[in-house]
Amino acid sequence: MYDRVGAPPASRTDFVLESIKEAILNGTLPPGQALVESELATSLGVSKTPVREALKTLAGSGLVMMSPYKGASVRTVDAAMANSVYDVRMLMEPEALRRAIMLKASFSHARETLTQPRTDLAKLSLANRSFHRALYVGCGNPLMISILDGLRDQAALITVAGWGICPTWDDEAAEHHAILAAAEQGKSDLAAELLRSHIQTFADRVIEELPHGIR
Incomplete structure (x- = not known):
């Protein structure tokens, strides 16, 4: 992933979504890796809101697992x-x-x-x-x-x-x-x-x- 401070608000969630997805698919974020909103937001130069929305979308597509106790993590392939x-x-x-x-x-x-x-x-x-x-x-x-x-x-x-x-x-x-x-x-x-x-x-x-x- 890379920093992109100042991304247009309308595209910010899409940018965060694609950045996290790419990091998952290229192994930068390996299976089982915890996805901490504050850390991802800092890495991407955005607030936590687009990160939270992106994680919800990725959970819906099956790349991310959401737990009420452990938070979000990269889906483990079994x-x-x-x-x-x-x-x-x-x-x-x-x-x-x-x-x-x-x-x-x-x-x-x-x-x-x-x-x-x-x-x-x-x-x-x-x-x-x-x-x-x-x-x-x-x-x-x-x-x-x-x-x-x-x-x-x-x-x-x-x-x-x-x-x-x-x-x-x-x-x-x-x-x-x-x-x-x-x-x-x-x-x-x-x-x-x-x-x-x-x-x-x-x-x-x-x-x-x-x-x-x-x-």
Whole structure:
């Protein structure tokens, strides 16, 4: 995170939200780290109010845990959490992609994400989530899109944890290219199966290494 004293009031909460999210996803704020409002406010050069609002938003997206006794902390990734998130993704994402292909949706943004520089975990995570959203956003079902969007932050947290266990982003990039090629060729069933396998392979590898037990 970095200091930005004097941020416009209208954008201050968004700035704080994105700063804390980036710090969580790049490991600066590791899982289990206590999130003290006064410390974050000083670090970011803002009052505690936008910090408090940002933490509430991050709790809603699953990146932060709120306790009436211990306060806020970074969500700890465990097998139970990963199972829940990836179970829904494997059920919905491939079907959403299949529908997007049938509706002849554009996948130009998905291709753009494959050319973005991969310089750190936060940027890798951002490119990864952008790629997956570009696959399902054209499915024609707003509720399906909303549900998958709601999982993106938690999925990103799991992805970064998985890369910490085993850095497999090069293999995943190759899988992304194969999925996108099938989608652009209109091969809906093949693209959906490649996507399902892509999600399943990552989940199987990561969940096995994560601590078991609900937090």
